[in-house]
Amino acid sequence: MNDLLWLWITLAVLVVVSVGLVGFRRRSGSRATLPPPTTGASTDSVEEPAQVPERGAVATAEAPTDLEAPPAVEVPEAVGGRLARLRGRLARSGSPLGSKLLAVLSRDHLTEDDWDELEETLLLADVGAGPAGELIESLRTRVRVLGVRDPASVRELLREELVALVDPSLDRSLATDPQTAEDGSRLPAVVLVVGVNGTGKTTTVGKLARVLVAQDRTVVLGAADTFRAAAADQLETWGARVGVRTVRSDRDGADPAAVAFDAVRTGRAEGVDVVLVDTAGRLQNKAGLMDELGKIRRVITKEAPLSEVLLVLDATTGQNGLNQARVFGEIAGVTGIVLTKLDGTAKGGIVVAVQRELGVPVKLVGLGEGPDDLAPFDPQEFVDGLLGD
Ligand SMILES: Nc1nc2c(ncn2[C@@H]2O[C@H](COP(=O)(O)OP(=O)(O)O)[C@@H](O)[C@H]2O)c(=O)[nH]1
Numbered sequence: 001m002n003d004l005l006w007l008w009i010t011l012a013v014l015v016v017v018s019v020g021l022v023g024f025r026r027r028s029g030s031r032a033t034l035p036p037p038t039t040g041a042s043t044d045s046v047e048e049p050a051q052v053p054e055r056g057a058v059a060t061a062e063a064p065t066d067l068e069a070p071p072a073v074e075v076p077e078a079v080g081g082r083l084a085r086l087r088g089r090l091a092r093s094g095s096p097l098g099s100k101l102l103a104v105l106s107r108d109h110l111t112e113d114d115w116d117e118l119e120e121t122l123l124l125a126d127v128g129a130g131p132a133g134e135l136i137e138s139l140r141t142r143v144r145v146l147g148v149r150d151p152a153s154v155r156e157l158l159r160e161e162l163v164a165l166v167d168p169s170l171d172r173s174l175a176t177d178p179q180t181a182e183d184g185s186r187l188p189a190v191v192l193v194v195g196v197n198g199t200g201k202t203t204t205v206g207k208l209a210r211v212l213v214a215q216d217r218t219v220v221l222g223a224a225d226t227f228r229a230a231a232a233d234q235l236e237t238w239g240a241r242v243g244v245r246t247v248r249s250d251r252d253g254a255d256p257a258a259v260a261f262d263a264v265r266t267g268r269a270e271g272v273d274v275v276l277v278d279t280a281g282r283l284q285n286k287a288g289l290m291d292e293l294g295k296i297r298r299v300i301t302k303e304a305p306l307s308e309v310l311l312v313l314d315a316t317t318g319q320n321g322l323n324q325a326r327v328f329g330e331i332a333g334v335t336g337i338v339l340t341k342l343d344g345t346a347k348g349g350i351v352v353a354v355q356r357e358l359g360v361p362v363k364l365v366g367l368g369e370g371p372d373d374l375a376p377f378d379p380q381e382f383v384d385g386l387l388g389d
């Protein structure tokens with residue numbers, strides 16, 4: 001009887017223990033298949049970034065803008081009338097060319113010395129010897145032939161001569177219309193921006209993006225200055241302010257041509273109107289520069305023809321800037337010049353000299369560090385600015 005009781009007790013204990021074990025196994029099994037949310041999230045966030053660089057196999061990666069809260073997008077200033085707004089800065093910078101010329105021209109009788117002084121003033125404003133001589137010659141003849149004496153008329157003659165020197169007949173429009181490929185597909189306009197370090201390339205690309213956005217164009221930026229990550233950050237910041245995205249590399253020293261290619265390809269795939277490509281400006285030697293720019297040009301044109309090659313020149317660098325212009329002009333097939341920092345110099349004559357030197361027009365001018373301080377170049381407005389109208 002006792003034995004039977006013990007048997008029942010043992011059986012009962014066994015049943016209770018085994019039911020408990022099954023229940024425990026079920027619970028621990030469900031724990032394994034449904035990971036707690038914290039573990040899952042941290043696993044994802046560890047693995048995701050490791051995959052991102054692999055996707056950019058050409059050593060490029062997209063700007064992480066879509067992962068972040070969208071920044072507040074600014075509305076850039078309309079383009080029309082910008083030069084008018086900014087032209088006061090030409091007259092204010094240092095002692096302006098126009099007022100010096102007018103001071104001499106308003107003298108009663110213009111002597112040989114006065115004409116020499118006028119020519120010298122033009123030379124000091126970086127107009128260049130050839131153009132300065134031409135202007136003086138022409139102005140002298142007209143003053144004599146027309147018998148002009150009063151300051152207002154002399155001023156008007158000077159104005160006409162300066163405008164002629166800057167050459168209003170040049171086509172200064174920027175080629176930013178989308179293009180059509182041979183197969184009929186739509187290609188973005190591609191604008192390559194070149195020039196020496198510190199001249200204002202990245203700033204200009206940023207400002208130009210704003211100009212285009214103000215004109216309702218869609219834009220992609222390419223950060224092909226890969227020598228410093230800061231350069232791509234700088235560009236990305238400009239773009240983000242107006243909702244424009246930047247194609248960049250995620251590592252220093254990536255191949256600039258690969259980034260340029262990726263930017264144009266992205267622009268094409270997304271159907272944007274314009275791709276702006278910023279470059280590095282190391283002028284270490286002509287051969288190195290030629291290799292790099294040549295490669296960038298070659299790979300870009302595999303995707304889409306280049307619409308513009310803009311050479312950025314710092315107006316305050318005078319003769320040195322002209323030498324740079326010459327080198328880039330030979331190498332890069334420049335189609336237009338952007339003259340920056342005209343707000344910081346009285347040497348506006350550089351516009352004339354650089355156009356003569358390269359045979360390509362100044363298309364844009366930088367007149368300050370503000371985001372909308374870039375204006376399409378207009379000869380009349382520019383000369384009025386020089387003359388302090
Ligand atoms: N005053 C003035 N400064 C400018 C202008 N354009 C660019 N800069 C400044 O020049 C410096 C170099 O510009 P950055 O775009 O980095 O030159 P990069 O090395 O050619 O890309 C920056 O401090 C800019 O703010 C301009 O038109 N006027």
Ligand SMILES: [Mg+2]
Nearest residue numbers: 201202225231
């Ligand atoms: Mg730069």
